[in-house]
Amino acid sequence: MGTGFADVPVFDHLREIAGRYSEKLAASDGTNRLTYSELFRAVEALAGWIEAVVPDGNAVGILQANSVWYTVAMLAGMASGRPSVPLNVRDPDSRINEIVADARLSAIIGDKGLHGLDLPQHVAWIDMAQSLQATPHPAAHRVVSVDAPAIVLYTSGSTGRPKGIVNSQRNLLCRVQQYVDACHINAQDVFLPLTGPATIAGCREILAALLTGATLQLVEVEAVGLRAVRGRMQSEGVTITYLVPALLRALLADEPADAFGSLRVARIGGEKVSSADIRLVRKAVPPNCLVQIGYSSTETTGSQWFLPHDWPEFDSSAPVGWLLPGISFAVVDEEGYPVQPGKIGELLIRSPYVALGHWENGAVVPFEVDPGDQTLRIFATGDLVQIGSDGLLRIIGRKGRQIKVNGRRVEPAELERVLRGAPSVKDAVVIVTPANELVAFAVPHSGAGASFCDELRQLARTKLPPALCPLRLHASAEIPRLPGGKIDMTTLAAIDLSVRETTPPPQIPHAGHEVPAHQIVRRAWTKVLKTRVALGCWDEAGGDSLKLLHCVMEIESAIGQELGLEAFTVGMSFDEMVAAVISAQGGGEHAPAWKHEPPLLFLFPGSVGYGPSLASFASAISKVARVSPIRYPALGMILQGQNTVAAMVEAAIDHINRVQPTGCVRLLGHSLGGAVAFEVAARLLDQGRAVAFTGILDTSLVGERSKRWETITRTFHRIRTNRISASRVACRALAKVAVKMHCESRLSSFLDRYAEGQFNPTSFRTKLELQEVLRARAFFQWLTEPRPILPITGTLFRCARPGMPLALGWDRAFVHLDVIPIAGTHIDMVVEPHLTINRPLIENAVTETYSSIESQKREAVSST
Incomplete structure (x- = not known):
């Protein structure tokens, strides 16, 4: 990064990167995507608003989920020269109010309607969407010092109240430089940091990605669940991730195949790393993936190293590396005297990169400085450490009562x-x-x-x-x-x-008539917590929020259905968890009435399958429909002969009968999914089931094919805008050639056989492309087959298709067809910015089926 990297403000670095990689994808959260030019413009516009609203020297809060908009807000705070205070959206409102008051915030960037905060009148709200759409305030183009307060991170404090720790841009840039230089981070990397943005690790990961031209993928783990995280890791070809050991154990609990096949660096920190953790990682990542272990705190950098493949088993935890350049240190006893080499003592660090101090009443209370050099600050870490003869640092414990839970600092006070x-x-x-x-x-x-x-x-x-x-x-x-x-x-x-x-925990009796949901939840509960099911709540039995995500993933695997995480809390009992599972399956005495909760909508994905874009779309329409995604036969089953739309229909019918055995069924299909949804509707009608809604998201029955030059031009544009990578295009070309030559089984066998070493990063991508090409072939075969005319109304959501008939052939498949024009293209109709326009149109169409059915019910009741 160069010796002067930490002397240049973050915004100036971003300007240079945005100029170099203008149309490259900078950040994505699964719903929103920003290129570097779009990111820079958004940061510049929001910085102008902050300068206009927040007086110089005052702090601004950031109350945003882990999304691209949080990233924009953090960078805009630095560009404006105002210190920003990240607020954890998952903290209770009372704690957020306490931090707002302590930090003396002048404004908060966020959605005011999402939180019941009791704020003083002088605290202004800056709405992200409005500030970016309205006429921007001109930025003052002021010179921002890299040594001024930049970000204030609140942690649990030993006084019993949250404590703000102030870092400058120089502190943050130093961490970035050490990270980038060690890992050779570059513009080809794809980051997926699995840590909250309101942490020092989260800040480092965001800046390390965006100040090198890499692509930053963001995900709210608590919102999407562990299965979606693994899917995102695989679908986006993530090369660098950061995670704490507790999350690592949950993600790798069942040794997921291929999910981590693209990783080249797995950075682990925040807690002690055990031998078992390292064994889990080694099994999941490619042989050439580097495992980096580090130690730091919100106040200071510390140490890092790459764990060698032949490193012997260690007792309680792995060493955390060698102390980094730019700091000097001492290991001292209770009286403050240096201990003998190899002995245990408290780690003291002296460095220009130590945090500036604490944030109290809207100002910095500085840390102790070295009397001989005022640029060096001294910080007593409180960590008891040992430095071996090899120079490696080992964390032994804490001097005080402070601990870390899932990587988050906790003070019992x-x-x-x-x-x-x-x-x-x-x-x-x-x-x-x-x-x-x-x-x-x-x-x-x-x-x-x-x-x-x-x-x-x-x-x-x-x-x-x-x-x-x-x-x-x-x-x-x-x-x-x-x-x-x-x-x-x-x-x-x-x-x-x-x-x-x-006092052994009381047991729920094993009743002979126990329903399957009880058995499934019992197995997941006991597997994750490694204890018998008690009559108390999840957290009383030893569970936390991370273990809850693991438990939900185990339940999903058992029932073959994804569950909404909003129904699960750490304070729920065993019976409440069972009720949540039964409710999600759409049956049983616990199933809520429609007037209390929207009914199910079965979502049929295209040939790519159910990925992050459709998952975000499903979340966006959750107020009007509980989306249940349909899974098609995977590549292994396809190669065994299940590569027809009929096979996909069989899988879908089985899923629907299991999830919603009775009642009106609602179907929505995208691309290939439109064909599957149509055939499923036909099967259900033959079985006497009622189909209340059949929606088609831009599926064409005309079977048009793009001209070669149009395909080349479109592909080049998608590569240039980083919608897809050149390596993915090559993998898809290989898959197409194999299918055309009827060698798909040979290619799959070859990939399985040579999936180790240098072949591994592309193996899983090629298999995904092969699966998609085979599904697309099944769709085109289906187009040539005769179809019935369904005696129901179909709804076609149609993108702009010049020269194509309005109904795209669906007017010959339903007795009545509603055509609703929507924005975007076939590929991006359910992602931003088009989702904002299309979501109300889709929701209205689905909601109309509720009112019509309820009207029919009322008429039937009145007639009797």
Whole structure:
């Protein structure tokens, strides 16, 4: 990156990269996509709005999900010279309000309607969409110092309140430079950081991608689930990812094949990394993928290294590498004196790249500086470390009570403050077990009810992030103390251990008539938590939000259906989880009435399958329909002879009968999916089922083929705008040649046999292209076959197709056809910016079937 890289502001770096890679894809969140030129213009426009609304020196909050718009907001804050404060959208509103007040924010970038925040009148809202669509405020083109406050990251504080840590652009650019130089990051890389944007790791990953011309893929893990993350990793050909060990274990729980085949760097940090973690990674990634382990904190950089393939097994955790350039350090004892080499002590770091200080009342409270050099700041990490004879740093533990849960910093004092604030609590103490578990003890006031502990658990869930909620909570007559008055932590730990040993969790009886959903949830629950199912809630049994995602993925695998994550919470009981699964399957006593929850809509994807774009579309229309995606036979089954539309119909009918065995069925198909949806409607009608809606997303029955020159021109444009890569075009060409020569089975066998080493990164992509080409062939074969005329109304959503008939042939397939013109092309009709226009049109068409059926029901009731 060059010796002067950290001397240049982020916005100037971005301007240079945007000029070099103008039409290349910069960032995508599955719904929105921005090229570098579009990203730069958006950042410049929003920076002008920030300068107009936020006084110089004041901070601006960012309340955005992990999307391209969060990235725009973060970069615009740096471009405007105003420090930005990322706010975690998944934190409780009360905690967000507390941070807003402490940071003295002048404005918040976000959607005001999504949160019930109690904000002072002087805090302005900057709506992202409106600010980018309206006439922009001209940016002042001011000179921004790389040493001024740039970003304030709030962590759990030892005082019991969230604590803001201030980093400058120089601090951030130093981290980026160390990362880029070590990993040789370049414009061909595709990033998928699996960490929240409101973290120091999230900031580093975003900047490392966008300041090198790479492509940044963003995903909200808690919103889409683990299965979608693995699908995104595979479909986008991700080369670099960052994740914490807890997420790593959940993602790799069942050793997914091919999902990580394109990775060249897997960076692991945030927590201790065990031998088991490394074995999981080695099984999932290609042999030539580098595994990088690092250590840092919000306040300072630390160490990193690449774990050698032949590194021997380690006891409790892997070393975290060699200390990085640009810092000096000391390992000291309790009195502050250096320890002997190889001994354990607290790590102190002195560097110009240490954070500026804490953010209090809208200003920086500086960290200690070196008396001999005012440019060097000193930070006591609180981490107990050991440096071996090989120079490798090993993390042994913490000096204080601070721990990390799923990579998030946690201070027990914040939980204690919330518990002590409850009217029913006389006193409360939180301890940390050797297994990094939070265990709370609360002394009730006289008159506290039998539900004392349950009420406190619910209070913690509503006031604190999931990582700060206690694993166990005990009511205690008093808090034991030592003779000097300090809390007796040893006695409290012994009490907790005694309660666990003497009170086995009560069991849900295994009833002989237990329905399949109970059995499935029971197996997933016990597999993930490695414990028997208790009568309490998920978090009481040892589960957290990450383990909940793992449990949902296990349930999805068992039922063959994707589930909506909004129905699952860490505070739910076993019975509530069963009810959520039954409801998602569309049957049983727990299934909600239509007036309370939208009915199912079965979505039939095109030849590519159900990917990120359709998943985002499904999420966008979730208020009017619960989308249940249809899965077609995969490549292995296709090569065994199931490569016909009829085979896809069989798979779809089986899915529909399992998910919605009774009631009116609604179908929506895109491209190839339109043909499958039509045939499914015909089969259901023959079976006596009611088909309330059959929607066709721009499927043509005319069977037109593009001219060779049109295909070449379109492909070149998609490569130039980074819609597809040149390597993907080559893989598709190979797949087409193999199918044309009837050698698809040989090609698949060849890819399976030589999928190791240098062949592995392209193997999975070629197999995906082969699968798509074979499905497309099945569609064109179907076009030549005779079709019935269905005695129902069909709805065609038609893109602009010059020279093509309006109905695209569907007027000869239904007794009545509604044609609705929509924006975009066949490929991008359900992604932004076209989704904003098309979503209401699709929703209205689907919703009309609800009202018509309800009217028929009312007429039937009145007639009787």
